[in-house]
Amino acid sequence: MTITDAAPARLGDDVGACSSAPVDPCGSESSEARIIRDVLSRVGDKWSLLVIRMLHNGPLRFTQLQRSIDGISHRMLTQTLRNLERDGLVSRTSYPEIPPRVEYAATDLGRSLALPVLGLVEWASGNHASITDARDAFDAARD
Amino acid sequence: MTITDAAPARLGDDVGACSSAPVDPCGSESSEARIIRDVLSRVGDKWSLLVIRMLHNGPLRFTQLQRSIDGISHRMLTQTLRNLERDGLVSRTSYPEIPPRVEYAATDLGRSLALPVLGLVEWASGNHASITDARDAFDAARD
DNA sequence: CTGTATCCCAGGTGATACTG
DNA sequence: CAGTATCACCTGGGATACAG
Numbered sequence: 001m002t003i004t005d006a007a008p009a010r011l012g013d014d015v016g017a018c019s020s021a022p023v024d025p026c027g028s029e030s031s032e033a034r035i036i037r038d039v040l041s042r043v044g045d046k047w048s049l050l051v052i053r054m055l056h057n058g059p060l061r062f063t064q065l066q067r068s069i070d071g072i073s074h075r076m077l078t079q080t081l082r083n084l085e086r087d088g089l090v091s092r093t094s095y096p097e098i099p100p101r102v103e104y105a106a107t108d109l110g111r112s113l114a115l116p117v118l119g120l121v122e123w124a125s126g127n128h129a130s131i132t133d134a135r136d137a138f139d140a141a142r143d
Numbered sequence: 144m145t146i147t148d149a150a151p152a153r154l155g156d157d158v159g160a161c162s163s164a165p166v167d168p169c170g171s172e173s174s175e176a177r178i179i180r181d182v183l184s185r186v187g188d189k190w191s192l193l194v195i196r197m198l199h200n201g202p203l204r205f206t207q208l209q210r211s212i213d214g215i216s217h218r219m220l221t222q223t224l225r226n227l228e229r230d231g232l233v234s235r236t237s238y239p240e241i242p243p244r245v246e247y248a249a250t251d252l253g254r255s256l257a258l259p260v261l262g263l264v265e266w267a268s269g270n271h272a273s274i275t276d277a278r279d280a281f282d283a284a285r286d
Numbered sequence: 287c288t289g290t291a292t293c294c295c296a297g298g299t300g301a302t303a304c305t306g
Numbered sequence: 307c308a309g310t311a312t313c314a315c316c317t318g319g320g321a322t323a324c325a326g
Binding site: 188189190216217218219222243 | 319321
């Protein structure tokens with residue numbers, strides 16, 4: 001986990017903090033980077049988190065999800081659900097009735113993901129204003 | 144997600160679905176959804192988190208960052224740094240020397256963001272295997 | 287060294303129509 | 307109701323050249 005690995009010691013060390021090693025230069029950097037990007041490409045798309053979040057309180061049907069998530073298209077909801085199902089974050093239960101009924105629910109893995117995600121949401125809620133202000137200031141200073 | 148070169152920062156563009164109620168339309172739902180998407184579009188792009196992470200231990204120069212982050216292009220590093228600076232997550236200090244020297248550092252806001260982000264990274268590290276397994280199983284069952 | 291501008295392509299996403 | 311396929315668009319992002 002974490003960030004404790006290939007950290008170059010501040011300024012001054014100048015060139016090539018890791019230029020001597022013939023193999024695996026810079027240690028496990030790219031490995032962690034890959035994990036970060038991996039989780040982001042999974043959860044960082046436009047809709048996944050919103051779906052995860054909606055399913056956190058209990059199963060929902062396709063149409064219920066579509067109504068709950070403002071702006072999501074039919075196609076993207078299907079696609080998002082497929083990816084989440086594929087990654088074991090959401091389960092799909094189909095009832096062979098007429099008309100068909102399908103319920104989606106968060107798996108344990110999906111619910112465990114919701115925890116750190118909520119941390120991020122909390123940060124976003126708390127610092128949303130700071131970001132907006134900073135952005136306005138930056139744009140204003142750029143005239 | 145939105146990192147357009149000179150984007151005029153579109154904020155509340157998610158209207159449409161809830162147009163009837165005169166007060167607090169759609170409840171707090173769409174508001175939270177907007178915040179989630181907002182933070183994700185900021186941090187969920189391909190490079191921002193990696194930059195934030197590299198700057199967590201101390202300031203770095205442009206070239207140091209480029210060498211540290213595997214695969215990032217000149218253009219995207221500039222662009223990512225501008226966006227982070229604009230949002231108050233990174234500070235930029237230019238020393239009028241020859242050749243020019245510019246140092247980037249995480250702001251307090253940037254560092255505070257790193258915390259929940261690390262939670263996500265930790266989750267990713269811990270559950271990476273589960274996801275991969277689930278995916279393999281899903282793909283195998285689909286033959 | 288740092289930053290900007292241009293060209294260009296792959297991929298994500300919406301609209302729409304069709305099937306079970 | 308739920309899912310799939312097709313098309314068309316737009317944006318992210320790499321390569322490259324140029325400027326300060």
